[in-house]
Amino acid sequence: MDIELILKVYPYFLEAAVVTIELSVLTVLLGLICGALAAAARMSRFRLLRIIGAVYVSVFRGTPALIQLFLLYFGGPQIGIQLDAFEAGVIGLGLNIGAYMAETMRGAIVSVDGGQTEAARTLGLSRAQAFRKVTLPQAMRLMIRPLGVNINAQIKGTALVAAISVVELTYTAQRYIGSTYKPFEMFFLAGVLYIIIITVTGKGITYLDRKARLP
Amino acid sequence: MTEAHKFVDIRHAQKAYGDLEVLKDISLTVDRGEIVAIIGPSGSGKSTLLRAINDLDSLTGGEVWLDGVQINKNLPYRQYEKHINAMRQQVGMVFQHFNLFPHLSVRDNVTMAPKLLKGLSDKEADKLAEEQLNHVGMLERIDYYPSQLSGGQKQRVAIARALAMQPKLMLFDEATSALDPELVEEVNLVMKRLAEEHMTMIIVTHEMDFAASVCDRVIFMDKGVVVEQGPPSVVFQNPTEERTKEFLRKHLAQHHAQNAAEAAALTAAQTNEGAK
Ligand SMILES: Nc1ncnc2c1ncn2[C@@H]1O[C@H](COP(=O)(O)OP(=O)(O)OP(=O)(O)O)[C@@H](O)[C@H]1O
Numbered sequence: 001m002d003i004e005l006i007l008k009v010y011p012y013f014l015e016a017a018v019v020t021i022e023l024s025v026l027t028v029l030l031g032l033i034c035g036a037l038a039a040a041a042r043m044s045r046f047r048l049l050r051i052i053g054a055v056y057v058s059v060f061r062g063t064p065a066l067i068q069l070f071l072l073y074f075g076g077p078q079i080g081i082q083l084d085a086f087e088a089g090v091i092g093l094g095l096n097i098g099a100y101m102a103e104t105m106r107g108a109i110v111s112v113d114g115g116q117t118e119a120a121r122t123l124g125l126s127r128a129q130a131f132r133k134v135t136l137p138q139a140m141r142l143m144i145r146p147l148g149v150n151i152n153a154q155i156k157g158t159a160l161v162a163a164i165s166v167v168e169l170t171y172t173a174q175r176y177i178g179s180t181y182k183p184f185e186m187f188f189l190a191g192v193l194y195i196i197i198i199t200v201t202g203k204g205i206t207y208l209d210r211k212a213r214l215p
Numbered sequence: 216m217t218e219a220h221k222f223v224d225i226r227h228a229q230k231a232y233g234d235l236e237v238l239k240d241i242s243l244t245v246d247r248g249e250i251v252a253i254i255g256p257s258g259s260g261k262s263t264l265l266r267a268i269n270d271l272d273s274l275t276g277g278e279v280w281l282d283g284v285q286i287n288k289n290l291p292y293r294q295y296e297k298h299i300n301a302m303r304q305q306v307g308m309v310f311q312h313f314n315l316f317p318h319l320s321v322r323d324n325v326t327m328a329p330k331l332l333k334g335l336s337d338k339e340a341d342k343l344a345e346e347q348l349n350h351v352g353m354l355e356r357i358d359y360y361p362s363q364l365s366g367g368q369k370q371r372v373a374i375a376r377a378l379a380m381q382p383k384l385m386l387f388d389e390a391t392s393a394l395d396p397e398l399v400e401e402v403n404l405v406m407k408r409l410a411e412e413h414m415t416m417i418i419v420t421h422e423m424d425f426a427a428s429v430c431d432r433v434i435f436m437d438k439g440v441v442v443e444q445g446p447p448s449v450v451f452q453n454p455t456e457e458r459t460k461e462f463l464r465k466h467l468a469q470h471h472a473q474n475a476a477e478a479a480a481l482t483a484a485q486t487n488e489g490a491k
């Protein structure tokens with residue numbers, strides 16, 4: 001392994017890792033928002049909203065994320081959506097992970113014992129109050145770990161935007177292979193940086209989960 | 216309301232799940248301050264009837280009235296929600312599996328609804344929680360979480376939670392069925408105390424002794440109808456209906472078998488002790 005080469009190029013990889021982190025943070029935030037909206041829509045008492053939520057989830061989970069990205073970035077201009085590669089990456093991947101997060105959130109919410117809502121409603125709480133005060137706080141605790149799995153997948157998923165030339169870790173590795181002809185070193189370096197990002201995030205999730213745990 | 220009304224008035228209650236008729240035209244009334252037990256075999260519709268009173272299960276026919284107001288009014292969704300939430304504040308319910316809120320301390324379990332629905336300040340709510348918990352002997356556990364309590368303690372907190380809303384009527388659905396035998400008594404004592412305070416109570420139970428000692432009236436249900444009702448002395452000692460007799464006979468036999476099994480287990484345990 002060419003350590004000297006790694007030492008020479010790693011600052012550029014660090015810069016690229018920052019872009020990967022930015023992409024991860026933004027897509028996860030967008031995903032959490034879309035996920036919460038879609039989960040709410042899927043559990044709404046209005047049929048139309050339930051349908052919209054279900055269609056969103058099945059479309060984004062039922063097609064490759066890469067196709068979604070290409071459609072948005074290359075196909076967008078055709079229907080008047082002009083985005084730069086980074087924006088397209090954030091929006092495309094954010095919508096994609098949002099569909100998975102919607103299912104995670106819904107799963108956590110429905111797994112809260114129905115007796116809880118009943119107890120709240122018998123006291124006279126409205127549907128919304130029972131949800132806010134009783135179901136949601138319990139569901140939030142249940143969803144931390146599975147959302148962590150979604151986030152883990154999303155961090156690795158940001159590599160897809162290399163395909164639309166966003167200069168993040170994977171794209172940077174590919175570019176340096178072009179000039180150095182050392183694919184092992186380049187992918188190894190990128191891999192190490194991914195592992196660091198994933199591990200730190202995983203620790204954060206574990207910490208949150210432990211902090212939210214009930215006595 | 217010029218007309219004299221019954222405190223709880225169930226008129227021609229019907230409930231069907233598809234073809235399955237669970238309540239078949241049940242009419243009953245309960246007076247203010249009266250304590251009524253509902254007994255009957257599994258699946259006879261006891262829980263369904265109890266839950267219909269606060270519309271946790273909606274009737275498919277008939278009416279439920281509380282203190283001159285119809286509970287299951289036919290109203291548009293939003294209006295009905297408002298109406299039913301106001302009605303439910305007046306009806307406390309205690310479940311077999313307690314359904315305490317696990318994410319809230321004992322104090323917050325008791326104060327959450329009064330704070331939210333009656334606008335109590337933190338201080339007022341604390342005072343209320345202390346009173347109610349003291350009443351059920353759970354004051355020392357005020358800052359515990361439900362998971363840190365025994366079943367009997369959980370149920371006592373659940374009763375305090377319901378009472379904190381100052382209900383006119385309390386519904387109990389097998390409040391002691393999920394408890395270990397040695398924890399039943401502490402919950403029964405709390406319910407007896409409520410009875411002495413003349414709280415109106417409808418109690419679904421399998422405990423005939425308890426029903427006999429606290430209730431003014433016993434209602435025997437079978438297959439979705441009220442078969443027989445009357446004072447416990449009559450229903451338990453001198454029932455007129457064949458179905459009631461049969462139920463009580465079976466129940467007694469089961470009770471004896473269970474006691475015998477427990478006694479046998481105890482003897483076995485003692486023998487083992489001795490052998491060591
Ligand atoms: N959601 C439901 N869908 C279909 N059938 C139901 C439903 N809930 C209850 N039932 C049926 O209604 C009947 C009465 O049930 P209910 O729970 O009221 O009986 P119960 O007298 O309380 O019995 P137990 O002593 O076992 O608690 C049963 O046959 C039950 O299977």
Ligand SMILES: [Mg+2]
Pocket residue numbers: 261262263388
């Ligand atoms: Mg029942």
